[in-house]
Amino acid sequence: MEDVQGRPDPRAIPINQVGIKAIRHPVRIRDRSEGEQHTIALCNMYVSLPQHFKGTHMSRFVEILNAHDREISVDSFQEIVRTMRERLDADAARLEMQFPYFINKAAPISGVKSLMDYEVSFVGESSHDQYRQTIGVQVPVTSLCPCSKSIADYGAHNQRSHVQVRVRANDWIWIEEIIDLVEEEASCQLYGLLKRPDEKFVTEYAYDHPKFVEDMVRDVAIRLKGDSRVDWFSVSSENFESIHNHSAYAMIEMDK
Known part of the structure; x- marks a missing residue:
């Protein structure tokens, strides 16, 4: 099937950030007292888009998230960003995660x-x-x-x-x-x-x-x-x- 996103774009305007927002994914975070804790992160994933491409491949962002086991860890964070750049043929990539973190306080x-x-x-x-x-x-x-x-x-x-x-x-x-x-x-x-x-x-x-x-x-x-x-x-x-x-x-x- 034709890769429509890969068509040339005549407007010649690059895009700084294009991608997906507000996708939830389980994460595993190091915990100073308990060793680690599991929580759910809200993720935003972006790459830059050169002026000669019509669009990016949105499905690849989800594939990249799911390829790193069931849970993301801090240790795998840099690897995910690197993979985003490579898989989407981008000059720049950005991954944002926001999640609740719990501490048992006396x-x-x-x-x-x-x-x-x-x-x-x-x-x-x-x-x-x-x-x-x-x-x-x-x-x-x-x-x-x-x-x-x-x-x-x-x-x-x-x-x-x-x-x-x-x-x-x-x-x-x-x-x-x-x-x-x-x-x-x-x-x-x-x-x-x-x-x-x-x-x-x-x-x-x-x-x-x-x-x-x-x-x-x-x-x-x-x-x-x-x-x-x-x-x-x-x-x-x-x-x-x-x-x-x-x-x-x-x-x-x-x-x-």
């Missing part, structure tokens, strides 16, 4: 355990025989406003914040390490389950550790800047304000 006083979920992303890019991989983690935390604490006779307003960290590293970094780093720099970390003594603790802990959104990203950036394994990073924080109908936001990006 409450600070009672010790009762519950699962906390974090949004994790992997992005692999290959072009001109160079490969680059970025790990992203979104960590929900508590932030308490220093200004509110300073001017109020009692109490201070706080909010839940989403801190997004993305790193490119030259050595292995655990997902849990990134989560720990962010939670240590927040006004307080979050837990899936709290008893009354725990609730008292986290409320008072946040009050003793007030931070603006600017403080949050700067303190995390200092930690990442001092980690020799990290070549590039970005850190952002969105604070979902409790006394405003808008969010506060800050972002730092650094190529070391």
